[in-house]
Amino acid sequence: MLALAPTTLQDSPPLEYVGAAHAARxxxxxxxxxxxxxxxxHPIVGNAALIRELKARLEMPVLDIYSFYLRPETNVEAYxxxxxxGAQFGAKYAVVMGDDPDWARxxxxxxxxxxxxxxxxxxxxxxxxxxxxxxxTLEQTLRLIAxxxxxxxxxxxxxxxxxxxxxxxxxxxxxxxxxxxYLQLTDGFIDPGTSPNRRSLMGxxxxxxxxxLALFPKQIALSVEFPITIQKALGPREWAxxxxxxxxxxxx
Numbered sequence: 199m200l201a202l203a204p205t206t207l208q209d210s211p212p213l214e215y216v217g218a219a220h221a222a223r224x225x226x227x228x229x230x231x232x233x234x235x236x237x238x239x240h241p242i243v244g245n246a247a248l249i250r251e252l253k254a255r256l257e258m259p260v261l262d263i264y265s266f267y268l269r270p271e272t273n274v275e276a277y278x279x280x281x282x283x284g285a286q287f288g289a290k291y292a293v294v295m296g297d298d299p300d301w302a303r304x305x306x307x308x309x310x311x312x313x314x315x316x317x318x319x320x321x322x323x324x325x326x327x328x329x330x331x332x333x334x335t336l337e338q339t340l341r342l343i344a345x346x347x348x349x350x351x352x353x354x355x356x357x358x359x360x361x362x363x364x365x366x367x368x369x370x371x372x373x374x375x376x377x378x379x380y381l382q383l384t385d386g387f388i389d390p391g392t393s394p395n396r397r398s399l400m401g402x403x404x405x406x407x408x409x410x411l412a413l414f415p416k417q418i419a420l421s422v423e424f425p426i427t428i429q430k431a432l433g434p435r436e437w438a439x440x441x442x443x444x445x446x447x448x449x450x
Contacts, residue, residue, distance in 0.1 A: 296333020
């Protein structure tokens, strides 16, 4: 199953984004319901008319909702409307990012987000990112999940961040498969001095995706994250289709 991640069409408002996902024949999609730093944001929570239209137009499952940040000022109660709306859309996962230098506070807030998500039958999946040292590596991610001791906590593996953090596919061997309910598909460059966000189309970068995918069931869901900034000349529908076609060809 290929699910379109909202980061792939980060500039597109919700209805345009959903239309592009349908036109490119993705099997599912993610929805951005919370603001992420540095990215455009088109609010959905609280907009009753937009929510009704999205529900009417959605013809595919919602895999996950984005993104819930662990920061020094994090107020978990403020995330409740987005979590509740995500559950109404049928989402299964809430993507959590770490950005708090105080590890104890970050862990405490993660536990609180897990508890809040559990009220709506959502699992919190932690995505590490090398641009945020507070939660940059697989090791930190696993430690956070272990210390939080919540049953509805798992990993959202970003392969590009994974290898940029110094990890290798062998580091995934022997880990509990339940920690990885789905994976991201992404590719990019990892040469020294390269920006962590320098992406490429699938198979054109340096991420060892074949080795990573070989460690997981063939039926595992895949969230497709390839920002349109790679090729700005294409419109949202054209880019969504280009990404889907490239990923499907690579997987074949």
